[in-house]
Amino acid sequence: MSEDKKAPALSYEERVALMNAKSKKGRRGSRGDEGPSLNINSMMDMMVIILCFLLMSVGSDPLNVKQNDDLRLANSTTEVNPEDSLTITISRQYVLVGDRRVLTLNDGRIDQQDLASSESALIPELQSATEDVLAQREALGAQVGREYAKIATIICDNRTPYNVLARVMRSAAAGGVESFRFAVIRRTQGDVGGSSES
């Protein structure tokens, strides 16, 4: 009742510390002496750093190529970094323009029925798909006030025979592509360990 009977006045921080101690003691008692709880703050810090690193690695790669048995890129000593452009993927099983599958290959070869004629090197499906994608990019560029160059990056399996590659390039050129790039895995010249296996 009277102020004299109270314990000596504690500061706010001291009272919090006291409460913490009491509450921890109480909790331990109620749980049956489990010991100190795990501090996951350090682990959280680590996880957040790893998460940021991985998000940056995934987001900063303009060539999102997932290599597998059907698609192995060639190694090269080129110094040029990839840029954002239309991608044409040639694997052992299919040809993609952007993300759209336009042609099915037979173990890396084009069926004659997919060609415009037996004499022609043009693949009509591929040509029209390229035209569509370039038109979409142009429309998008007009909206955001940016001009997209008509460049195609060809992501090509390293076993693809040249007649397939040439037909794809010719069809894409007929569809409006003005310049080509080939996607490769970079290796360092003089680095003997990173030779031609892929």
Add this chain to the structure above:
Amino acid sequence: MARGRGQVEAEADMELNLAPIMNMVMILIPLLLVMVQFDKKGIIAVESTSSAASAASSDEQEQEQAPRLLVTISDDGFRIADQRNLPAFAQYMVPVAGCTGAGAAPEDGAAQANPTVCLRQDAAEDASLVDKLDYAALYNRLVEIRMHPEWFALFNQRENSVISFIPDSEVPFEVIVRAMDVSRYILAPAGTEPELPTAGSGPTSYQLAGGASPSEDDLLRARFLRREDVVEGESPFIGLFPSPVLLSMRSGG
């Protein structure tokens, strides 16, 4: 006003519940690890057939001409020719030492019977074409051409640094990339530090194995010759024939 005991205790007990965030992070990390690619990607820029043809036709009007290289890739080796058919180029169409028919000058530049650079002697018979072709010998021959005193300055100009490739229809893409790689920059053979090339430099300092029969190992161990005074945005390496063009046989389509 002093805070009540209950309020202080409640504040002290209030801890952020990190469990949901932890769960999300633990799901996101494996997902991103699967998506992330640790291989370093690059690109090789090639000229399209049509733009190369228009460049070639405009260059025809120039008085002083350097050869326009044409490398045919087939399953028996590389054939090197000059699209402009300069008389001085005939010496470089002679097959390299070790090739069948070496020493015989070709009768017609457009149709060489024997490859200029034939297959590797040490390659296994059942090896794939990419392992059979002699890229080191191709590089040596290209250096000989590049260091020709009369053409050296011309080859430094971008429009003359073009090299055209005509692969046979069955040549795999990997072979084309390797041929482009060896024709891109001048190399410093392993264990040597040659001076930067000039019109008077001979080719020997830049050739693998001093111009004699080079091995694949010589090629793999060589490093790009680097210049010190690099302008920002330019490559620090010395170009050999850094502008590749891909052509195709008319019949092959």
